[in-house]
Amino acid sequence: MRTCARWWGRGSPPLRLGITLLLISPVLLALQLLVVAGPRSPGAAGAGEEGRGQEGAVAFSVISIEPERSYRRVKTPFRRPGVEEEGEGEEVEEDGGRREGARTFEDENEVHWRKVGSRALEVQPWAVDQPSFTAELSRIIAHITRPQLSCSRVLSPGQAQASQPPAASHQWLLCAEDWLLPAADRPCVAYSFSMDGRDADFLKTVSGLGCEVHxxxxSNSNTSDGHLGNSLASNHGDGGVVSQxxxxxxxRAPRKRKHKTRGNLGSVSQTLADIMTALGHHTVHFLYxxxxxAEWRVFQNWIESGTLQSVHHLVATVHLQWAGxxxxxxxxxxxRYWFSILQxxxxxxxxLVxxxxxxxxxxxKRTxxxxHSSYTLSWVNTRR
Structure with missing residues (x-):
């Protein structure tokens, strides 16, 4: 026993070292297997030459913390003559991509307008070889004082019954040809935008036609809270009833658009397209x-957005006293800008009728x- 004990005591250090080495080998083998068969970077398989390496080489997954992408404002790449730069551009990423979520709302009506009638404003050439106030004004006056369509039957201010064109001049007239009026079995929609109360005869006329009038x-104090939905519940579809x-x-199209529901816009200033969307209208048959x-920039918005294709009759006053x-x-x-809008x-x-x-x-500001300082013009849309 003592001999065995002495032998064991003498041989214990080498034996303990051997046992330790036996235990370390499996651990190292397991670690090697984990490294070789470990996760590869997601793009390693499809990467370029730099990322391929030798077959069987270890690929390491790297976690990187990237700073937030910076954004810059990009102004319109060109300036239309006669139009001030608004100073507000579209937010885009530095790599040229559009900022995600910049346009979160797009109504089906709006898509239709953009596909069918949207167009960029085409600035017309000068009237003569060089800029001339007299030449530019002359062609504008000629354009807005010469009707382009003759109507055998018209609707006069305050009258809901069509008649022959009156001998006396009126502020405006609506062309009442059968092919231009809404069908009797179809809903009729009319909008009026006025702050001076001069639209009373227009409201009377379209109400007499049985239109849904808005x-x-x-500055109107007859509405509650200024939301469209507050006056639509009882009036929507009611012919002759004027909703205030x-x-x-x-x-200006809003840079960031929130999702809008029918009957509620939440703001007292909206584009015509958004107003029509909120009211659930695809067409405005009569618009005053x-x-x-502000008509020049509003007209430009209608032209470029394609909203104009949804307006059948338009009565509008253009002001010439100042630029707008x-x-x-x-x-x-x-x-020249005004004439480009008219064209x-x-x-x-x-x-023009x-x-x-x-x-x-x-x-x-010149006499x-x-x-004249202003003209009230009546148009009919022949491409509706």
Whole structure:
């Protein structure tokens, strides 16, 4: 026993070392297997030459913390003559991609408008070889005082019964040809945008036709809270009933659009497309607009968004006293811009059926005896 004990005592260090080595080998083998068969980077299989390496080589998964992508504002790449730069661009990623979620709402009506009628505003050439105030103004006055479509039957202000064109001049007229009026078995929709109360005869006329009528005025105190939905529940589809809305037209498309539900826009300034969406309308058969010099930019919005294709009859007052909201440049550039708008309206299908001159003879703060400060124009859309 003592001999065995001594032998064991003498041989214990080598034996313990051998046992330790036997235990370490399986552990190292297991670690090697884990490394060789370990996870490869997700893009290793399809990477380029730099990422392929030798077959069987170990690929390591790397976790990187990237800083948030920076965004910059990109302004419109060109400036239309006669239009001030708005200074607000679209948010895009530095790599050129559009910021995710920048446009979260897109109604089916809006998609339809963009596909069917949207177009960029085409700036017209100068009237003569070089900028000329007289030449630019002359072609504008000629354009807005010469009707392009003759109507045998018309609707006069305040009258819901069609008749022959009256001998006396009226502020506006609606063309009442059968092929231009909504069918008797179809709903009729009318909008009026006015802050001076001069749309009373228009409201009376379209109400007499049995239209669903909506009147918009941001100063209107007859509405509750200024939301469209507050006055739609009982009036939607009721012919002859005028719904009052504390709402006005916007010509700038909002940079960030929230999802909008029918009957509630939550703001007192919206584009015509958004108003129609909220009210559930695909078509506005009769539209009256006295926008107090905002009409030029509003018209441009309708042209470029394609919303104009959904308006059948348009009565609007154009103001010439000054350039208008967000319109700038020299007088000649402003006049050319106005004419470009008028030409684009015509190209979209609007034909002038009546023109009525307003008071005064001021054009861009100049007194011009051959022109008036404003004109009320009546158009009909022949491409509806």
């Amino acid at each position: 009147s918009f005025d941001p 809305h504390k709402m006005w037209l916007e010509w 607009a006295d926008l107090l010099s 909201f967000e319109v700038g440049g020299t007088d000649e550039e402003v006049l 684009s309206l015509q190209a979209a299908g609007l034909k 009546h023109s009525s001159a307003g008071e005064g003879h001021s054009v861009l 011009v005896a051959s022109a």
